[in-house]
Amino acid sequence: MVNTKVTLSGWELDNPVIPASGTFNFGKEFADFYDINILGTFSFKGTTKEPKFGNPTPRIAETPMGMINSVGLQNPGIHAVIEHELPELKKIFNKKVIANISGYSVEEYVYNCQLIDKEDQVGIIEVNVSCPNVHGGGMAFGTDPKNVYEVTKAVKAVTTKPVYIKLSPNVTDIVEIAKAAEAGGADGISMINTLLGMRIDLKTKKPIIANKMGGFSGPAIFPVALRMVYQVSHAVNIPVIGMGGVSSAEDVIEMMMAGATAVQVGAANLVNPYACKEIIEDLPRVMEKYGIKDLNDIIGIA
Amino acid sequence: MYKRDIYTVLENKKIAKDVFLMVLEGDTQYITAPGQFINILVEGFYLRRPISICDWDDKTITIIYKVVGKGTEAMAEMTAGKKLDILTGLGNGFTAQEGSTKPLVIGGGVGAPPMYGVAKHLIEKGAKPTVILGFTSKDDVFYEEEFKALGCDVYVTTNDGSYGTKGFVTDVIKTLEGYDYFYTCGPLPMLKAIAGATECSGQLSFEERMGCGFGGCMGCSCKTLTGNKRICTEGPVLVKEEIIW
Numbered sequence: 001m002v003n004t005k006v007t008l009s010g011w012e013l014d015n016p017v018i019p020a021s022g023t024f025n026f027g028k029e030f031a032d033f034y035d036i037n038i039l040g041t042f043s044f045k046g047t048t049k050e051p052k053f054g055n056p057t058p059r060i061a062e063t064p065m066g067m068i069n070s071v072g073l074q075n076p077g078i079h080a081v082i083e084h085e086l087p088e089l090k091k092i093f094n095k096k097v098i099a100n101i102s103g104y105s106v107e108e109y110v111y112n113c114q115l116i117d118k119e120d121q122v123g124i125i126e127v128n129v130s131c132p133n134v135h136g137g138g139m140a141f142g143t144d145p146k147n148v149y150e151v152t153k154a155v156k157a158v159t160t161k162p163v164y165i166k167l168s169p170n171v172t173d174i175v176e177i178a179k180a181a182e183a184g185g186a187d188g189i190s191m192i193n194t195l196l197g198m199r200i201d202l203k204t205k206k207p208i209i210a211n212k213m214g215g216f217s218g219p220a221i222f223p224v225a226l227r228m229v230y231q232v233s234h235a236v237n238i239p240v241i242g243m244g245g246v247s248s249a250e251d252v253i254e255m256m257m258a259g260a261t262a263v264q265v266g267a268a269n270l271v272n273p274y275a276c277k278e279i280i281e282d283l284p285r286v287m288e289k290y291g292i293k294d295l296n297d298i299i300g301i302a
Numbered sequence: 303m304y305k306r307d308i309y310t311v312l313e314n315k316k317i318a319k320d321v322f323l324m325v326l327e328g329d330t331q332y333i334t335a336p337g338q339f340i341n342i343l344v345e346g347f348y349l350r351r352p353i354s355i356c357d358w359d360d361k362t363i364t365i366i367y368k369v370v371g372k373g374t375e376a377m378a379e380m381t382a383g384k385k386l387d388i389l390t391g392l393g394n395g396f397t398a399q400e401g402s403t404k405p406l407v408i409g410g411g412v413g414a415p416p417m418y419g420v421a422k423h424l425i426e427k428g429a430k431p432t433v434i435l436g437f438t439s440k441d442d443v444f445y446e447e448e449f450k451a452l453g454c455d456v457y458v459t460t461n462d463g464s465y466g467t468k469g470f471v472t473d474v475i476k477t478l479e480g481y482d483y484f485y486t487c488g489p490l491p492m493l494k495a496i497a498g499a500t501e502c503s504g505q506l507s508f509e510e511r512m513g514c515g516f517g518g519c520m521g522c523s524c525k526t527l528t529g530n531k532r533i534c535t536e537g538p539v540l541v542k543e544e545i546i547w
Contacts, residue, residue: 029535059511059522060512064348065348069513074520074530267348269518270513270519271348271349271514273518
């Protein structure tokens with residue numbers, strides 16, 4: 001028997017496999033395929049204060065070994081999530097969930113996190129700092145260490161649950177951003193969000209995505225994500241949830257060897273709705289193959 | 303409900319310019335309505351290819367697809383015996399309208415295939431559909447005989463007049479009387495023209511670039527008068543009155 005249990009800020013997960021925000025909605029679509037209680041947990045759809053329709057379509061483009069999305073945080077808003085989505089989730093998922101929270105100002109992050117912090121179903125608050133800061137000239141919060149520090153500090157001041165900051169890779173030095181989150185009091189880091197990408201339709205001679213650019217994800221970005229998880233986990237003293245192109249049990253183990261305590265799976269869920277189930281089922285076999293008895297022994301071993 | 307399974311290609315043949323018909327063998331129990339679609343994983347491509355269902359029975363699914371890019375090019379090369387990983391039973395599909403006995407069934411280009419399943423379904427329900435198929439040119443025309451074999455009156459239009467009526471499907475609609483409902487699938491400008499050319503209600507099937515095809519990614523959302531809908535899940539079929547053009 002191998003041990004697949006890992007612990008994030010005192011929260012023990014049966015396994016480190018976590019569907020990433022934006023690829024699992026609020027769980028229901030996947031519960032139709034399999035019992036989602038086998039998951040370590042999952043990170044729900046990024047939630048803002050107000051309901052959001054998101055960006056115009058087309059929002060999706062294919063790439064070699066990956067995809068670009070420009071969904072634009074379509075979500076029902078924090079109040080509908082608390083009043084409708086969480087009670088619905090309770091019917092199909094008996095574990096705590098990761099609440100992925102977005103915002104366009106420090107005040108909005110504070111408002112959303114304060115509300116979600118009161119929910120028993122939430123185990124960790126994952127703060128997505130990739131949104132544009134409407135009061136700061138529209139530049140994403142996550143690209144400026146000072147902003148990341150301020151958002152983290154403000155959110156930590158109003159919450160009791162562990163707060164993980166989800167970092168954007170679209171920065172010059174992600175280590176500096178991670179350190180700012182740690183200095184602001186973050187309990188952990190989630191990384192990486194999507195890379196900014198683009199495709200052009202040769203027939204129309206225009207970008208495929210209506211918003212021109214979007215978030216690039218899928219196996220193509222795995223080496224970039226792995227490298228960043230390695231750099232950050234060696235520079236901070238808080239746990240890192242690693243993600244970016246993870247598609248197999250081997251990828252999970254590799255990401256943990258780079259320094260991740262748990263691993264999120266994103267785009268793979270959209271191509272194969274059973275991706276996380278298959279990874280979880282395959283994990284013990286791959287651990288045995290490489291002589292790993294306990295996943296905790298390999299975190300950051302590389 | 304939807305499900306993933308492995309299907310076997312029984313047949314894959316060219317039926318018009320760049321248009322292929324593929325018959326797949328496997329579990330069809332999750333297909334519940336005409337106008338639903340399947341999502342095919344094609345080796346070497348990351349995202350699945352969503353293709354509407356033309357017809358199905360207890361163990362086979364027939365699809366008709368157009369070669370528009372590398373993914374469908376790879377599909378066109380497939381031969382009998384090829385195994386494919388497919389999600390089936392996706393989308394809401396069309397619903398036979400209560401009380402409609404003389405509906406129009408209108409398909410444009412590769413929007414025509416799902417309308418075959420619709421016509422068949424409506425006939426089973428006792429309606430007598432009139433079929434209008436619109437194509438660009440003579441070389442693009444397919445399935446006219448198959449629709450006729452169902453017992454429908456069939457009108458074919460081509461934009462250049464090289465076959466059937468010259469013009470658009472709406473040019474035929476203008477000449478028809480007594481229809482009480484419509485069902486359609488095709489390019490967006492055609493759908494819009496049909497909605498404008500008809501006084502009765504109807505159901506229209508929409509296309510959008512999709513990520514997953516089963517409601518997980520919100521990649522194909524649209525706004526309607528009855529709220530936000532995902533083309534892959536609450537669509538692809540929308541009712542005329544809820545559409546925001």
